Amino acid sequence: MADTTVGIPTVSVTVNGVLRRGTPEPRKTLADFLRDDCELTGTHLGCEHGVCGACTIFMDGEAVRSCLVFAVQAEGADITTIEGLSAPDGTLSVVQKAMNEAHGLQCGFCTPGFVVSITALLRDNPDPSDEEIRQGLSGNLCRCTGYQGIIKAVKIAAGQSVDANGKAH
Amino acid sequence: MKPAPFQYHAANSAADAAQLLGDLGDDAKLISGGQSLAPMLAMRLVRFDHLVDISRVADLRGIDRNNGTLIVQAATPDVLVERSDVVVASVPLLTKVTPLIGHFQIRNRGTIGGSIAHADPAAEYPAVAVALGAQMECLSVRGTRMIDAADYFVGIWSTSMESDELLKAIHFPVWSGRVGFGVAEFARRHGDFAIAGAVAAVELDSGNVISRCSIAMFGVSGQPERALSAESHLLGSSVGEISPEEVGRLAIADVESPSDDANMPATYRMSVAASTVATAWTNALTEAHHG
Numbered sequence: 001m002a003d004t005t006v007g008i009p010t011v012s013v014t015v016n017g018v019l020r021r022g023t024p025e026p027r028k029t030l031a032d033f034l035r036d037d038c039e040l041t042g043t044h045l046g047c048e049h050g051v052c053g054a055c056t057i058f059m060d061g062e063a064v065r066s067c068l069v070f071a072v073q074a075e076g077a078d079i080t081t082i083e084g085l086s087a088p089d090g091t092l093s094v095v096q097k098a099m100n101e102a103h104g105l106q107c108g109f110c111t112p113g114f115v116v117s118i119t120a121l122l123r124d125n126p127d128p129s130d131e132e133i134r135q136g137l138s139g140n141l142c143r144c145t146g147y148q149g150i151i152k153a154v155k156i157a158a159g160q161s162v163d164a165n166g167k168a169h
Numbered sequence: 170m171k172p173a174p175f176q177y178h179a180a181n182s183a184a185d186a187a188q189l190l191g192d193l194g195d196d197a198k199l200i201s202g203g204q205s206l207a208p209m210l211a212m213r214l215v216r217f218d219h220l221v222d223i224s225r226v227a228d229l230r231g232i233d234r235n236n237g238t239l240i241v242q243a244a245t246p247d248v249l250v251e252r253s254d255v256v257v258a259s260v261p262l263l264t265k266v267t268p269l270i271g272h273f274q275i276r277n278r279g280t281i282g283g284s285i286a287h288a289d290p291a292a293e294y295p296a297v298a299v300a301l302g303a304q305m306e307c308l309s310v311r312g313t314r315m316i317d318a319a320d321y322f323v324g325i326w327s328t329s330m331e332s333d334e335l336l337k338a339i340h341f342p343v344w345s346g347r348v349g350f351g352v353a354e355f356a357r358r359h360g361d362f363a364i365a366g367a368v369a370a371v372e373l374d375s376g377n378v379i380s381r382c383s384i385a386m387f388g389v390s391g392q393p394e395r396a397l398s399a400e401s402h403l404l405g406s407s408v409g410e411i412s413p414e415e416v417g418r419l420a421i422a423d424v425e426s427p428s429d430d431a432n433m434p435a436t437y438r439m440s441v442a443a444s445t446v447a448t449a450w451t452n453a454l455t456e457a458h459h460g
Contacts, residue, residue, distance in 0.1 A: 026177035048170035049208035139272025
């Protein structure tokens with residue numbers, strides 16, 4: 001087995017505007033580094049192998065799964081987690097407010113990943129069609145809501161009018 | 170779901186990565202986006218003493234058109250392939266297949282060379298490489314060599330590269346003229362591994378005779394499968410002379426060892442494959458007709 005105490009590199013990453021340094025073991029994922037070393041536990045770990053999307057964060061401006069990046073690979077990266085999406089005074093982002101309004105969460109475990117993915121989706125496609133919303137959400141799993149509230153939240157956040165059944169007009 | 174310990178080496182350049190692979194031997198593995206390797210490490214399906222990281226190597230990223238060839242550096246993320254104007258103007262089949270890879274969060278980090286070198290039988294990029302006859306530029310301390318896509322994929326997660334070689338770039342031939350490209354795949358959910366899929370490329374002459382064509386299937390066996398007998402039937406025929414369904418039947422007849430498991434019996438998988446070939450072929454023909 002490899003001796004992992006030799007040559008552990010120092011990692012410097014900017015997380016939500018704050019420079020963080022650490023010496024994570026190479027096998028430590030960026031998700032665990034954020035949770036354990038940075039004490040930012042809003043990033044959730046469900047499957048830990050890239051399927052569920054709960055750990056989705058922004059890395060250098062793009063949404064990625066933080067369980068599939070080793071912390072040592074993030075050297076120099078600019079990271080935004082769920083904690084960095086609301087205003088410093090705690091005011092919720094447009095997507096967060098819409099999730100609240102549309103009952104887009106029940107237990108809330110998957111919510112941070114969904115909020116990051118929806119934020120990225122609407123940045124790149126501000127007025128998505130139903131099909132584009134469903135495809136855009138396909139990388140995140142929710143075991144509570146049945147997704148309809150989440151889809152409705154995307155439409156509300158996109159400024160589309162929505163009826164009681166979540167249908168856009 | 171935690172990987173076994175490993176030593177980490179961040180390569181500074183392609184040559185540096187080749188040197189590290191040469192020095193570290195069989196216990197080392199290259200990692201870039203890690204979208205296939207990290208889950209396999211997490212589930213401990215594989216373990217390595219050393220990982221050599223090329224995800225931040227500048228000379229392994231980039232897309233260039235050189236006359237009749239599109240050269241994509243191996244560690245170029247899928248998302249850059251998907252959004253590239255040069256790619257869509259040169260090898261539009263790459264642009265068509267990329268949105269079918271995983272989810273956008275995966276494509277932001279996954280790389281074209283990673284997909285090809287990982288050689289998953291259900292992956293889209295290897296099928297494109299096989300269909301278009303791409304050349305793999307492989308680098309080691311012993312030098313550079315080109316491997317034809319037809320000789321590159323040898324089985325599930327297996328290529329003809331040596332353990333000290335890295336895939337540096339993929340050279341795709343540019344098809345021009347009255348050409349069209351199509352892709353179709355069937356998966357249970359968007360972003361899942363395809364049960365079967367196909368890519369097709371066609372060139373028509375001014376009389377609507379098929380002057381060049383290529384079809385490759387993925388997900389059907391251990392490696393991408395070129396439909397050579399279907400192609401030889403189509404070559405020189407007029408558009409519509411052979412129905413898309415017949416093209417699908419001819420294509421699956423070439424698959425010698427179809428994947429067969431309890432969830433997906435070979436007969437079912439082959440019927441899905443034939444259907445995706447028919448759709449991909451139809452789409453390619455339509456595009457060649459209408460530009």
